[in-house]
């Protein structure tokens with residue numbers, strides 16, 4: 001099975017289908033573009049299953065400098081591991 005490290009935006013999108021956090025960082029038009037991009041990027045990887053444990057920290061990189069493996073976001077921040085089923 002292949003593993004992917006996803007950014008916070010992708011985590012929210014995959015786990016909760018929730019894009020509301022995006023609106024904090026982008027204009028309305030940018031949010032729509034970003035959501036469309038995320039959906040396309042994530043659909044290419046589906047089906048994904050969460051492969052991290054927020055209690056033990058396994059599968060979580062709290063401060064990664066690598067780009068997100070789904071949307072290729074270069075923003076530094078946390079990455080969560082997902083496995084392709």
Ligand SMILES: [Zn+2]
Nearest residue numbers: 007010068071
């Ligand atoms: Zn991402």
